[in-house]
Amino acid sequence: MSDIFNFSNTMINWYHKHGRKKLPWQINKNIYKTWISEIMLQQTQVKTVIPYFKKFIKKFPNFKTLSKSSLDEILFIWSGLGFYNRAKNIYKTAQIIKRKYKNKIPKEFNTLIKFPGIGKSTAGALLSLTYNYYFPILDGNIKRVLRNFYNLKIKKTKLEKKIWKKLNLLIPIHNAQKFNQSMMDLGKKICKPKNPLCNICPLKKKCLFFINKKSITKKKDIKKKKKTIKKCWFLLKTYKNFYFLKKQKYNIWKNLYYFPIYFKKIKLKKKLKKEKITKKNKKIKPFLHQFNKYSLLIKTIIIKVKKKKYLKKKNGIWCNFFKMKEIGTPSPIKKIIKKYIKIIKKNNKKIK
Numbered sequence: 001m002s003d004i005f006n007f008s009n010t011m012i013n014w015y016h017k018h019g020r021k022k023l024p025w026q027i028n029k030n031i032y033k034t035w036i037s038e039i040m041l042q043q044t045q046v047k048t049v050i051p052y053f054k055k056f057i058k059k060f061p062n063f064k065t066l067s068k069s070s071l072d073e074i075l076f077i078w079s080g081l082g083f084y085n086r087a088k089n090i091y092k093t094a095q096i097i098k099r100k101y102k103n104k105i106p107k108e109f110n111t112l113i114k115f116p117g118i119g120k121s122t123a124g125a126l127l128s129l130t131y132n133y134y135f136p137i138l139d140g141n142i143k144r145v146l147r148n149f150y151n152l153k154i155k156k157t158k159l160e161k162k163i164w165k166k167l168n169l170l171i172p173i174h175n176a177q178k179f180n181q182s183m184m185d186l187g188k189k190i191c192k193p194k195n196p197l198c199n200i201c202p203l204k205k206k207c208l209f210f211i212n213k214k215s216i217t218k219k220k221d222i223k224k225k226k227k228t229i230k231k232c233w234f235l236l237k238t239y240k241n242f243y244f245l246k247k248q249k250y251n252i253w254k255n256l257y258y259f260p261i262y263f264k265k266i267k268l269k270k271k272l273k274k275e276k277i278t279k280k281n282k283k284i285k286p287f288l289h290q291f292n293k294y295s296l297l298i299k300t301i302i303i304k305v306k307k308k309k310y311l312k313k314k315n316g317i318w319c320n321f322f323k324m325k326e327i328g329t330p331s332p333i334k335k336i337i338k339k340y341i342k343i344i345k346k347n348n349k350k351i352k
């Protein structure tokens with residue numbers, strides 16, 4: 001019992017000196033800001049999230065403004081952050097809360113975990129970080145700290161269960177907020193995946209990893225597999241404006257707007273032949289876009305079409321790059337637009 005007491009006390013003392021207290025979602029904290037930040041932080045690092053969070057709160061400063069917005073408006077702000085399902089979950093959750101909970105985010109754990117994108121850990125984060133309620137959080141940083149501290153070498157499936165049990169014993173009843181934050185901060189700043197800074201860690205005296213000097217984390221670093229490279233071609237159709245399509249078959253960008261995409265050159269050639277397109281312009285240099293599991297080599301083909309009607313389809317829209325509409329677009333599309341604008345400016349030409 002005294003060990004448990006020491007663990008949480010040690011962590012909270014460390015938090016007072018070294019913890020993060022001025023992140024944008026920690027200032028004038030409320031459950032709405034905590035919710036948005038926690039969803040953004042799923043699979044994304046703090047420093048990447050910060051500008052997106054600020055932009056999001058500027059556009060949707062409170063729950064009411066969010067609940068009145070469309071999915072397209074949310075995706076527009078989210079564009080570039082990736083993992084777009086998270087934005088869709090925010091939209092769905094906002095609609096449920098508007099309909100069933102009179103625009104008030106519930107404070108009950110069992111209600112929160114039923115909302116899209118909110119699991120046990122996120123619900124715990126919402127309640128403990130906002131209201132100091134007695135719930136633990138288990139994110140990647142906390143998992144690493146406890147896996148190292150107890151030197152747990154068990155299968156992934158059993159590991160999570162075991163760590164939840166440990167967390168339930170360690171979390172102090174009256175100080176869940178600081179404890180959870182301290183654990184996340186320690187994982188981020190000290191107990192890093194590569195080369196943890198054990199010498200300055202407040203837990204080192206009792207940490208089995210440190211005591212045994214055995215690297216659990218290093219084992220994971222053994223030669224990472226090289227990512228496979230996939231190719232794709234975007235067809236940039238211009239007729240005064242540019243043609244964007246929604247609802248194509250590329251699932252990771254579902255509900256976003258992007259240029260017609262081809263993964264096989266033969267299909268692209270057939271399309272160009274079918275549409276009797278002759279004028280081509282390949283000035284945009286191919287570039288690589290990294291996903292978690294593979295890289296995408298992106299080539300852009302710019303073509304001019306004669307009639308707007310000719311290529312207009314359901315789910316398609318025409319946009320001016322210089323006055324973009326508020327639509328959600330994935331980051332490679334943003335890059336293409338930037339590159340195109342750069343070329344135009346360089347050549348001092350007007351878009352026709």
Ligand code: SF4
Pocket residue numbers: 145148149190191192196197198199201202203204207208209210
């Ligand atoms: S002593 Fe090292 S391995 Fe153990 S918790 Fe601290 S940083 Fe992590």
